[in-house]
Amino acid sequence: MKAIKVTEPFHLNLVEVPDPEIKDSHDVILKILSGGICGSDIQIWNGTNSLATYPRIIGHEFGGVVVETGSDVHSVKPGDLAAVDPVLSCGSCYACRIGRPNVCVSLKVMGVHCDGGFSQYVCVPESNVHKFFKNFPAPLLSLVEPYTIGAQVNSRASISKDDCVFIMGSGPIGLTVLQTAKNLGAQVIISDLLPQRLKSARSMGADETLLASDPLFLQRLYSFSGQDGVPVVVDTVCTPASLEEAVSFASPAGKIVCLGLKNQPSAIAMSEITKKELTLVGSRLSNRRFDEVIRHFEAGDYTPDQLITHQIHYSQIQEAFELLIKHPELTLKVGLTFE
Numbered sequence: 001m002k003a004i005k006v007t008e009p010f011h012l013n014l015v016e017v018p019d020p021e022i023k024d025s026h027d028v029i030l031k032i033l034s035g036g037i038c039g040s041d042i043q044i045w046n047g048t049n050s051l052a053t054y055p056r057i058i059g060h061e062f063g064g065v066v067v068e069t070g071s072d073v074h075s076v077k078p079g080d081l082a083a084v085d086p087v088l089s090c091g092s093c094y095a096c097r098i099g100r101p102n103v104c105v106s107l108k109v110m111g112v113h114c115d116g117g118f119s120q121y122v123c124v125p126e127s128n129v130h131k132f133f134k135n136f137p138a139p140l141l142s143l144v145e146p147y148t149i150g151a152q153v154n155s156r157a158s159i160s161k162d163d164c165v166f167i168m169g170s171g172p173i174g175l176t177v178l179q180t181a182k183n184l185g186a187q188v189i190i191s192d193l194l195p196q197r198l199k200s201a202r203s204m205g206a207d208e209t210l211l212a213s214d215p216l217f218l219q220r221l222y223s224f225s226g227q228d229g230v231p232v233v234v235d236t237v238c239t240p241a242s243l244e245e246a247v248s249f250a251s252p253a254g255k256i257v258c259l260g261l262k263n264q265p266s267a268i269a270m271s272e273i274t275k276k277e278l279t280l281v282g283s284r285l286s287n288r289r290f291d292e293v294i295r296h297f298e299a300g301d302y303t304p305d306q307l308i309t310h311q312i313h314y315s316q317i318q319e320a321f322e323l324l325i326k327h328p329e330l331t332l333k334v335g336l337t338f339e
């Protein structure tokens, strides 16, 4: 079969690899139908993803149709459409024991620490396969994973009805946080550097949008949230400076969600956290939220189709990367088709 492999930084190739085989009675083989390119895939390509090892078949956002199952698999059968949770965890460390396998001490993420889903077929454990009960367009299967990130952020900040949330950044992750928060009944203001992205945010349900370069930025932010500051700030910009800003925007007793994976420190005075008694939480991948997101997809609660700005055949992966790198103003999620 064909697979998309980064052999070393800046070497991205379509390669021929052996077809996967069932090795364990709980294994499931899927024929991939769609994949989504993430910023972190680009970071594996350009060598800035500190977690990735090489050579690597990339892709952690993918879905397809089940074609073969091991003898002990009962939750899915050939013909089922499914999305794959890329989180592989040990099951015995502290985090796993308390039900948080997404931060397992020996966490492996498919497409990052081990081979991923940008290939014609994959073999994965049954517990990572999450099926759709309704027939669903193939391109949307790979969008379940980014929406699980949004679900995880909302859960980490316990976002609920009438919460006032400021999402910094309206890229694909900011938009999945947005749609999850709106579905929960929160009031949401969202920012970006790019006016085109704010337009998408508006049509995906944002109550208010804010251009990052607006000279009246703070005035507009606090007129939405109240002058005390923002009760919930989600930083999807993920730079050292954006986390510092998030802390300054938060109201006393506010919550901040951090999603970034950069190693550079932010400069945050401890007094800012203490005086306002802030709750600062990390949010990583998702804690088994695939079934919940699929239910929302099937109920029509979100509009994942609005996230896909382009669909490109997987053999054109170079062009797809180039488009994302050169044209952030035109792209949200670039989807790969595998048919």
Ligand code: MN
Pocket: 038, 039, 040, 060, 061, 146
């Ligand atoms: Mn991703």
